[in-house]
Amino acid sequence: MEDTIVLYPSPGIGHLVSTVELGKLILTHQPSFSIIIFITDAPYNTGTTGPYISRVSATCPSITFHHLPTISPPPKFTFFEDLAFEVPRLNNPNVHQALQTISQKSKLKAFIIDFFCNASFEVSTSLNIPTYYFYTSGAFVLTIFFYLPTIDKTTTGIKDLSYVEVPGAPPLSPSAFPEVFLHRNSVGYKNFVDTANNMAKSSGIITNTFESLEPRAVKAISEGKCITNGPTPPVYYIGPLIASNAKTNAKSGSEDECLTWLNSQPSQSVVFLCFGSNGVFIEEQLKEMAVGLENSGNRFLWVVRSPPTNDKASSTSSEPDLDALLPEGFLERTKDRGLVVKAWAPQLDVLSHDSVGGFVTHCGWNSVLEAVCSGVPMVTWPLYAEQRLNRVFLVEEMKVALPLDESEDGFVSSAELERRVRELMDSESGKAVRDQVKAMRDEARAALAENGSSRVALERLTESWKQG
Numbered sequence: 001m002e003d004t005i006v007l008y009p010s011p012g013i014g015h016l017v018s019t020v021e022l023g024k025l026i027l028t029h030q031p032s033f034s035i036i037i038f039i040t041d042a043p044y045n046t047g048t049t050g051p052y053i054s055r056v057s058a059t060c061p062s063i064t065f066h067h068l069p070t071i072s073p074p075p076k077f078t079f080f081e082d083l084a085f086e087v088p089r090l091n092n093p094n095v096h097q098a099l100q101t102i103s104q105k106s107k108l109k110a111f112i113i114d115f116f117c118n119a120s121f122e123v124s125t126s127l128n129i130p131t132y133y134f135y136t137s138g139a140f141v142l143t144i145f146f147y148l149p150t151i152d153k154t155t156t157g158i159k160d161l162s163y164v165e166v167p168g169a170p171p172l173s174p175s176a177f178p179e180v181f182l183h184r185n186s187v188g189y190k191n192f193v194d195t196a197n198n199m200a201k202s203s204g205i206i207t208n209t210f211e212s213l214e215p216r217a218v219k220a221i222s223e224g225k226c227i228t229n230g231p232t233p234p235v236y237y238i239g240p241l242i243a244s245n246a247k248t249n250a251k252s253g254s255e256d257e258c259l260t261w262l263n264s265q266p267s268q269s270v271v272f273l274c275f276g277s278n279g280v281f282i283e284e285q286l287k288e289m290a291v292g293l294e295n296s297g298n299r300f301l302w303v304v305r306s307p308p309t310n311d312k313a314s315s316t317s318s319e320p321d322l323d324a325l326l327p328e329g330f331l332e333r334t335k336d337r338g339l340v341v342k343a344w345a346p347q348l349d350v351l352s353h354d355s356v357g358g359f360v361t362h363c364g365w366n367s368v369l370e371a372v373c374s375g376v377p378m379v380t381w382p383l384y385a386e387q388r389l390n391r392v393f394l395v396e397e398m399k400v401a402l403p404l405d406e407s408e409d410g411f412v413s414s415a416e417l418e419r420r421v422r423e424l425m426d427s428e429s430g431k432a433v434r435d436q437v438k439a440m441r442d443e444a445r446a447a448l449a450e451n452g453s454s455r456v457a458l459e460r461l462t463e464s465w466k467q468g
């Protein structure tokens with residue numbers, strides 16, 4: 001019987017791509033394994049996955065996809081996170097069935113689930129299948145999740161604290177937390193606490209980071225300081241895991257346009273602004289950004305998406321009308337030193353281009369790792385999820401980014417953007433984060449090389465499956 005690993009990502013192209021990358025990585029160490037990835041539909045916009053799945057199926061025969069039956073859509077939820085936890089819960093009977101069938105035909109060595117698949121933990125452990133979490137954010141955020149049950153037991157809620165103390169992390173303001181964490185009686189908050197408790201009981205946690213990027217957090221976790229009510233499971237820091245070819249809905253036109261333009265720019269001169277597939281701004285903010293960029297005098301490559309509308313379906317697909325959205329004459333006045341592209345850019349190719357010297361980012365963890373691996377220093381502009389926590393860690397601990405001050409409602413003034421872009425590209429503090437991020441780029445390479453910490457961690461993990 002074949003050794004099999006089953007991976008269960010949350011719905012959506014982003015989760016799927018990193019899960020496939022993890023599958024490929026496992027196969028480089030244990031080529032005889034077979035990898036099965038569960039695919040679920042979701043009642044929210046997850047991006048198009050079909051073409052990507054076809055391509056992977058065609059190029060990696062050891063990876064197969066198992067489509068779980070479609071579930072009936074759950075009722076309305078206040079927070080997106082609640083829905084993300086609810087969909088896997090509704091899928092439990094299907095997951096149970098699928099795992100049983102697979103166990104009959106092969107040796108199921110491990111079930112690796114996404115953070116939001118909390119509910120399926122019960123199913124796989126009842127079938128005695130070793131269950132692991134694939135944790136796609138960094139080690140600092142992991143210290144918080146591990147410590148969450150302790151915070152929950154010892155306080156009246158994160159909202160009531162003036163700052164939150166977590167072993168291995170700097171003091172954190174409650175406002176840095178995802179909003180759902182501040183609502184102690186919400187379903188979402190309970191899901192996070194439950195998931196943290198399950199993670200502590202799992203066979204291990206596979207984390208997309210590398211030890212020398214976040215040494216303080218790694219140390220606190222390994223010393224057992226973050227999980228206070230029992231032993232800490234093995235944590236495998238196997239990153240940086242970066243999807244080299246994650247093009248899923250790319251228009252090759254804008255790809256060529258970006259790279260051709262960058263080829264004509266001086267080395268390390270361009271600031272790249274890009275905010276992920278969900279990062280949208282209201283029109284007023286876009287205009288303000290344009291003014292900031294123009295006044296900075298810097299070269300820039302800026303990815304602009306259409307502002308949010310009430311009609312969700314149309315906002316994600318419609319192309320922005322740049323002439324209407326940006327200040328009058330802006331494109332003409334900056335055409336010699338700036339390029340504005342619509343909706344999408346080949347981010348990793350851009351970041352690794354020699355002309356790019358800075359990155360204004362929403363601090364999504366995949367973007368952070370891509371910047372680190374390319375040695376590009378950052379200016380942090382967090383928007384949602386755990387991004388405000390990442391900002392604290394990037395600025396205060398890893399020291400690879402400069403912060404951007406925003407007003408209470410998240411608005412950033414043109415003067416602030418101008419100031420930080422200038423600081424990043426041309427000042428002592430900018431040089432300090434640039435030197436540090438280049439050192440971390442070299443550390444990342446070392447972690448992935450022979451005998452490097454990430455390589456060794458993955459060997460330890462896959463060897464344990466081989467023997468088990």
Ligand SMILES: *[C@@H]1O[C@H](CO)[C@@H](O)[C@H](O)[C@H]1NC(C)=O
Nearest residue numbers: 118119120121122190191194
């Ligand atoms: C989280 O998962 C555990 C075990 O699978 C389950 O007992 C618990 O009810 C889940 N929590 C929520 C809020 O769904």
Ligand SMILES: *[C@@H]1O[C@H](CO)[C@@H](O)[C@H](O)[C@H]1NC(C)=O
Nearest residue numbers: 446448449450451452455456
């Ligand atoms: C890796 O470690 C082994 C055993 O210690 C050693 O023989 C080998 O030379 C090392 N390889 C590199 C590239 O350092």
